[in-house]
Amino acid sequence: MAADTANGGLSQLEDHYKTFITEQDFAQIAAAGLNWVRIPLPYWAIEVRDDEPFLAKTCWTYFLKAIQWARKYGIRINLDLHALPGSQNGWNHSGRLGTINMLNGPMGLANAQRSLDYIRILAEFISQPQYKDVVAMFGVTNEPFAPTFGQENLARYYMQAYDIVRTASGTGEGNGPFISFHEGFMGLSNWVGYFTNSDRTSLDLHPYLCFNAQSADPYSARDTEPCTTWGPNQNASMRAFGLSTAGEFSNAINDCGLYVNGVGLGTRYEGNYTGGPWPVIGSCEQWTDYQSWDASLKQDIQQFALASMDALQNWFFWTWKIGNSSVTGKVESPAWSYQLGLQEGWMPADPRVAAGTCGNTAPWQPPLQSWQTGGAGAGQIPATFTSSYAWPPTSISGGGAATDLPTYTPTGALPTLPAPTFTKSAGGTVDAGSGWLNSADNTGMNVAIPTCNYLDPWIGNAAPPSPLCGAAARRDTVPDPVITPPPS
Numbered sequence: 372m373a374a375d376t377a378n379g380g381l382s383q384l385e386d387h388y389k390t391f392i393t394e395q396d397f398a399q400i401a402a403a404g405l406n407w408v409r410i411p412l413p414y415w416a417i418e419v420r421d422d423e424p425f426l427a428k429t430c431w432t433y434f435l436k437a438i439q440w441a442r443k444y445g446i447r448i449n450l451d452l453h454a455l456p457g458s459q460n461g462w463n464h465s466g467r468l469g470t471i472n473m474l475n476g477p478m479g480l481a482n483a484q485r486s487l488d489y490i491r492i493l494a495e496f497i498s499q500p501q502y503k504d505v506v507a508m509f510g511v512t513n514e515p516f517a518p519t520f521g522q523e524n525l526a527r528y529y530m531q532a533y534d535i536v537r538t539a540s541g542t543g544e545g546n547g548p549f550i551s552f553h554e555g556f557m558g559l560s561n562w563v564g565y566f567t568n569s570d571r572t573s574l575d576l577h578p579y580l581c582f583n584a585q586s587a588d589p590y591s592a593r594d595t596e597p598c599t600t601w602g603p604n605q606n607a608s609m610r611a612f613g614l615s616t617a618g619e620f621s622n623a624i625n626d627c628g629l630y631v632n633g634v635g636l637g638t639r640y641e642g643n644y645t646g647g648p649w650p651v652i653g654s655c656e657q658w659t660d661y662q663s664w665d666a667s668l669k670q671d672i673q674q675f676a677l678a679s680m681d682a683l684q685n686w687f688f689w690t691w692k693i694g695n696s697s698v699t700g701k702v703e704s705p706a707w708s709y710q711l712g713l714q715e716g717w718m719p720a721d722p723r724v725a726a727g728t729c730g731n732t733a734p735w736q737p738p739l740q741s742w743q744t745g746g747a748g749a750g751q752i753p754a755t756f757t758s759s760y761a762w763p764p765t766s767i768s769g770g771g772a773a774t775d776l777p778t779y780t781p782t783g784a785l786p787t788l789p790a791p792t793f794t795k796s797a798g799g800t801v802d803a804g805s806g807w808l809n810s811a812d813n814t815g816m817n818v819a820i821p822t823c824n825y826l827d828p829w830i831g832n833a834a835p836p837s838p839l840c841g842a843a844a845r846r847d848t849v850p851d852p853v854i855t856p857p858p859s
Contacts, residue, residue, distance in 0.1 A: 397440035411453035451510035457482035460516040474520040494539035499804040510551040517555030531762035559608040570750040573614035581623035590671035598729035602682035609735035613743040619689035627655035628704025661705040672717040680725035783818030
């Protein structure tokens, strides 16, 4: 796209921002009985470096519009940092399909430093009083792939992110957003005992049936599967950890749908998915041609949706909207569009009717504990935990000892995010904030050391550069900051 200068290069992306999600969508979301939206934001909303091929800063303008629309229609936002430098999972929605280079590989520590800086910049903005009641949850990293780089290092990264967000929001119980930690594909139960007495942390799970073994079974044969597969785990996590949410789920029971797996990657269902072999189950046409679906099938899909909603309790559907194919003129992945389901009759007009679908055989019994919602005891994580999961890690998978790896130094200027401009109808201006809540949070941005060489942040497996840019080689430079969480 960048090379397509005749049609505007990367700026063509802004046409999508301008037209795809508009105020009308927020009005429809509110009318559908939904009260939260989860908005994915990439790190290039803030900046890009060197030759990273992303349209910098533009999407931030449209996120600010989303805040205004959410405020107008009574909707709260879960801001999700979706794409990190180097990629946190190797999937296309992290910025690049390929290798994992965040917390993994020779640039794994340096990319984590950058990522934590971006978390800090976003946290400072959304913790301001003008935004904190709208952007009330912050998913600090989408789908980090802990099976590659380990749960210990992910917990260290989360502990540092927690301290960063709470430092931005300042002292006092209940300040700043709820912090959402994705479970990193380790399973909800493996996080029991982590972040005890933290100030409003939650676990994020993305339960999908469609990417597992494929089946030709109809919806009517799978309507109770969410209840039996997801419900018990969600109930157990609400009891053992605290607030647990499904940050993503869909109506898909197989991976049929245009580009569901990625452009040109095929599907498991049809046996042509890249990285197979997969057995051929059948044709995807019946699963995507929603215009041929009869009332009985639509009722079965709605029953599956209701079971999912009831089992997951606190959920975000992925996604509100799927664009029409430029070839066929219709949605080609209908199981993923909430809006289309409402229009065509397989999504409930009122999601509250889902309550009780699973039979409530072993429901979680509220309330959450006081510290889990920012009350008494919040922010008093035991020192044994914080010391065990201190930042930085001692070693990085695919890279080696942290002291032998490239790192950045916190001497750069901080790029404060701009606020919107408001004008009162009677004249004058409205205070939209400075973009930075805590003036005492003034450590510099992590930037390259001029005397050191660095690998490409997206390099994959490679030998560390020479001269070495690790901590041992820069002992005379500014030390890494130690962030101390504010007292509760």
